[in-house]
Amino acid sequence: MKPFLLLTYIIAAFSFSQKPVFNPEVSEGKLYSYAQFTNVGKANYTIEEIVSNELLNYQDLKSENHDFGFTSDTYWIKFTLENTSSEDKMYYLETARPITDIANLYSLGKTIEEYKNGDNIPFKDRAVQDRQIVFKIPLKSNSQQDFYLKVSSDGETINLPLNLYTETAYILNNYKQQLFLGLFYGVLLLAGFIYLFFYRSLKNKAFLYYGLYVFFIALMQASLDGFVHQYFLPNGGFINSRMVLISALLTNLFLLKYCEYFLNVKLNLPNFQKFYQIIYVAISILFLMVFINQKTLEYAYPLSNLNGLLSLILILATLFTLRYKKYNVDIYFSIGIFFLVLGLLGFVMNNLGLLPSNFYTLNSSKFGTGFEVIFLSLSMTNLLRKLREQKEKSQNLALKKSEEVSELKTYFMSNMSHELRTPINAIMGLVETELADKKKSINDREKYQIIRNASLSLLSNVNSVLDFEKIEKNQIKLKNEEFNPSIVLRRLSDNWKFEAEKKGLNYSFEMDSEVPQNIIGDEDRLVQIINSVLSNAVKFTSSGDVFFKLKCIEQPENKTQFAFQISDTGVGMTDEVKYGVFDSFNQMRKDHKRNFGGIGLGLTIVKHLIKLFDGKLDIESLENKGTDVFIEIPFTNASKSVTINETDKNLKQTQLHILVVEDNKLNQMVMRKILNSFPNLSFSEVNNGQEAIDTLQNENYDIILMDLQMPIMDGYEATEIIRSGTLGEIIKNTPIIAVTADAMEETRKRVLDLGMNDYMTKPVKRELLFQKISNCVIH
Template structure:
């Protein structure tokens, strides 16, 4: 009797406690749910005014758990609680409630018989949420020395409805988010990697087991991302018809392909034909559920619990099949058995939690993720064993796979060459026209427009180079070339480009080159400028106000080596110490408050670091968050000429030089005409392919040939081979041939020299560089003659 009285007292105390006591996040004992109440409003569409005016007749009861589950329901529910702030300052808190996929979640903050309404839930557009977060989150502002009452209206369309109430400070909220992102990143990364890897194995080995497994893993990843609100946030942010069915669609897909994968892996149709009938029954059930999903809202409501039950039956069928095959003494991969065990445990916990057969806690709520993670690891090991068995059983498939691998490698090289050519060709035309118009000194809006076009083209070209370089780095094929170049000319051109962009952002920009910098150095000018361009790009990108300083200095070392120091300082957002070491990782991201406010560093700094290492140089980054960054790049280069030497102009008149341009693209023909005319070279002819070029060479005399590589009928390689080796071309076999191509790959450079061309220049064409090469090779030819 005494215990009964004590029990009744505790219950009564709990009820009165939750109804009358405000929760103080700083001082109160226990958790917020212990101070909250909920009520079922069934299908009644009550408003907050109905509740405040006492017209609702709702029977509020205390919550009994931290994440109370109401099972599969489409009813309306209301929560209420009070929050107290006894400090002399306003306090900000973040409140998490409901599941990410709950349709309606509206919070009302009551003060002096007035209320403020905040909306969430995936039935509205993502941007309409009070807090744009994948979870159901509200940001609460508590005035100083106040007690505020809150109501929450929740409604789902038949899926499981939960009533969690987790209140956190802003720091606690974002810290928990970062930790959760780490777990989710590992989880989804593992799933998508497994899906892609085994899809590749399917294409190589043509075994449907890999296809079913790949689709199953992908659909599981999509299911979990739908449950986590990730699909709503990033793919279907407007909500609507498809978003409301995403969970069920992905659940049915994952159920279907799990069965297909297990049936094929275990060879059920061969080993247990009577069990295969049960598989077919479940397939039909899944298809029927898929149809019901799109009939109307009422049938969709029934699909939720039935699909969960069907998933439970699927797991039981897989287990029965395993035990039966072992009973029949069939050999079953041990990793497969362990993987299925983890899957069953994980999904069993998930399904039973949805059916309200298990309590809500961190383990049950994430049991599917834990089970799936271990399942994918062990099933992947079993798939590795399957690959081994296939290799042992079918040696011919090994040969086929090897041939396909070689074909893919060749195709990749061919593709990279083509993509370089096809992208650089139009960029050459765009930049050529922009340069031509800028040389006419346009004013006002015209000047701004052409500067924007040129800058955008340079950025696109830089991205193309990064992609090509990344592929070379992965294969260990990125190498530096050795040429003589003027570092001042190279740096000034890059600096002028970023100076314009800095000034458009109202930034102060200063640029200085020390007089000690040599006039001519030996190295790779393209990579030298690429390093500076990438660092300057980041400085401008991550600076909102203030200034950017760029200084180039030189220090003389032993053995005629100059250490060129490029120092770039900005007053941008700066970098945390913990992030600096990650800047050089491929696809590293700069983030502020976990939002892409500035975009990503991407591949640029990763490639920059690799290039600096190839130069045997160094890079140092000194940064303070929200104060700015200083980047110092040091590159040791051989000095060819220290000071500027006045030399006599070559005894060549540009007007006398006759040039043959071999180019098939009409736009590039126009650009080459414009470039040659701006160089005062007016004596030239155009050939659209190698055949036309040979005919022109038979009847005309030229001093230099500018040769494209990829052309119809006869390409640049074949044309050059004929010029150098055909007996009928003996009289002009030594004519200078400069490759002018959009193919920037090292393979193309090597092939150009192998077939006998004298030099190489990539599109977009740098007119100053082209001018120097034409005069240099023409002068050399005259000396030989």
């Protein structure tokens, strides 16, 4: 070791010894309270110079999201991590904001390891390819590790959280953020498209400016959240480093233009017009400062935030003055602007250092924008109503535009529902594997039961939205698969028995002793029908009984008529309500003010599904007395079947090597738990179709479980390559089962046409998965 480097480590050790060491397993508090920072200004020190410099003045971090304000200075942070266990540990460190230009981590050991990150380098060169600033930190057993973190930017606000996660906690936190951000950006994009459609028809500039404002605020948030760097400008560079300011200034511009036109400032408050013009000029000057040089860019950051604050004050002054002068301002517009101003005010004041950095202030603009979109949408509805009243032509035009919005809604909801199904399916898969563990205590099983029932309820609502779109387009097709109705119905009944007893209801279930062992039909649709009716029975009954009965009647041609009765002593229905009970969104129109929840699509879909089964549905109900639902569905008896126990036995006696192709980390975890329940099954995991092709070139597998929607190469393309024979005849004939969250019939047909052997949807059911594996590789 060189003398200088040796001296560096000695000095570093002495320096770190003066600060407490953080042990993630046992230390109290969070990492930030064990870390210190120093400001070196514009000096560009190397790590060796920082470590050996005894003159640097280090200070304690003041909060878990320390705010350095607008600055172009360079900061160094030091901390020590300790692992006193006998096992190596892996942690994830999340720090800085996604738009921080430089965030490099240095690990001091026998050599100094450098891990680069930040907005100023190509995305592929980041230490961890995540939209956030994340580092992977391995800690060896019974060891201490010293770290230095270098952060700097070009004048933006620098926040410094130091959040240390285990691998599992990091994955779960990431998926929670994805769900939140997916909903947020989905709402923004939907609103933006809607208002541009309205502008196209009505030629009202308020719609144009608001639509552009929504798109640019989405772009600004995407820049702040790191998505622009990750997906649109992965090489970094000039535009990427200025995208936050560019989008922020355009957001400011179009918000002012929207308010100016919507409130008709030019006509109603002509004296205010000059103030709007002044801010427009200021925005133009700031826009030029972004591109002149590095110094003007540095000043542009705080000035842009200050200009945004003045813009909000001007909007509020306009609104209050109009109300003072007795102008009729839409109440929803006022509420929407209030939430917008509140959210953006928190965001701007946080950037200016006037508010502390925490989850709420950092995301205040998202919360404000979300509520604003809801209320301004209501105000736009009132505007449309007024326009329709003005002239007949506007009515026809609004109707046409409503149809366009409906088509957009269909497209949006279909995609959003698929995105929501993925995390829900993963949660349900994990819960099912935990419930299958017989060693779990009653208390633990009840907790998992609550999670499963809540997930089933959410998934049912998501599926109902998808099914409603399919019903309108006549796209629902029933599957013909073999299943055991007794197991399915008992499991479903047990779920609702648990929910009913939680409400203090008496629940009973009677099943005919003559139920066939196996039948052929669509198990998922049968479950959907019974689940929807049982859900209503429990939901609309506050006291009394819920009764579920099944009677089986033999029919000619090897069929069995399943006769269900589901009765309750709930609120019942009047004849008028009963007449419209099958109307879509009926729940939204009832006068119980949403006391019972639901989206009002359940019975609409149930009626359509029973019709597809060639079955019958009858409802008898009296107000305040209760409801009786009678369902008859014919099923074909399975002539020959393999029971689940037999499938388990077959697989336990068979040595199989399985390739799991799945990009979702939670779904990988679910699949591992399921496959690990059989000791003779070995398996490997890859993250996309390209990795699957590379793996198959080096190793043979007995079966492939293939996800469909994946980055780099999806399941469709990977299957085409496998079935083409370019990887060899043995691999060409390897059985492939599609395992996907996409429940569309077109998807099922497409994968089978590509040459896959079978298809199943998530959440993955253990019994069904092994039955399909058995069908592919054993029979």
